[in-house]
Amino acid sequence: MVTFVGAGPGAADLITVRGRNLLETADIVIYAGSLVNPELLKYTGEGCSIYNSAEMTLEQVIEVMEAGARQNKNIVRLHTGDPSIYGAIREQMDLLSEKGIEYSVVPGVSSFCGAAAALKAEYTLPEVSQTVILTRMEGRTPVPEKEEISKLAAHQASMVIFLSSSMLEKLSHRLMAGGYSPDTPAAIVYKASWADEKIVRTSIDRLSTAAKENNITKTALILVGHFLGNEYERSKLYDPAFTHEFRKGSK
Template structure:
């Protein structure tokens, strides 16, 4: 079997039990070298073949998978966070389908969840935002026009913006078309890792905040009133009746 495995946000203790077990068993681990920390790679079997996918093309990655599978050896394709978010696994799976090789996806903890933990906030606030928008700014990888940041901002939901910290000025300009300048923001660099940094500010000063810190990559931008808002859930309210408890 070939496994697409989510490595989590960087802290090896945030690997799932299944991900850790597969790394211990894998004969070949193809990993995103620019993103997967060495602490996670230390979880691999000592004698496993470890290949950095950063300089490889799709065809080379698939060729390695096929070669090891034909030897009946276990293959792990290790992606940061969760493979379903900006993981580029679709074309890899299609290539495996074409040659008839079996594979399985093992989900991981996404960095947008680790970022929420870092700022000690919940994206969905009782009485406030009940919507989380996970997106990115268009760059070398295009974004459909209807999903432009300025369009998504009209919803005024809680936002986690990936792969865009290097374009901070453009992010700020697009968001200001819908959010007030005083909207709280946070920038979380290397969430869950030893080098984690959390910057806080307002949307009107977002670009300057990022530029002053010298952050150019490996960071998420969080936007929304959830960063300062507070609410109390009805779920545990003594007067609230539900299936398992009668209100008083």
């Protein structure tokens, strides 16, 4: 059995209980060494074989999985955050299916959740935004044309931009072209939940400058939107006058 496990945003104790249990009983662990906190490998048992996928191709990863499966080994594929977001797991699962190898997925805490926690922010504020857009800038890997940043920015929703901290000047221009004003609140969260986490609050027009001032060039999320501001409406759910299934309102 191969299990894809979300490692969480960084801090070793933010992996799920199920994920930690699987690491403790794993015979083989293949971890995303460029992003996963190596402290998590301390949960593995003696004799566990550990592979760093940052140094491997897809074919080499599958080869290790296939060899382990033939020996009835417990195999953990450890991805950063939640494996469903920029985890490149679909291509792995499809190849495992072709080879008749069973697999399952254990979700993890995504870095976009870790970033909100670090900022003590809520993405979905009444009368501000009820939608969260997770996306990235195109780089060496393209994005669909209909998902170009300025087109997504037109929604004025809460935005979390992955894998783009080296392109912040271009990102600012795209966001403003999409309709955000230059002074729209923004934040740069470097290595959310890690010991060396860094938080920079800024505005869209100063993203590049703020990153340079704080020596941030990678491993950061960019958060954009008025959810980072101070204006919002109170939730109806806890409004004394609001009636719902579990409570009768005062009016």
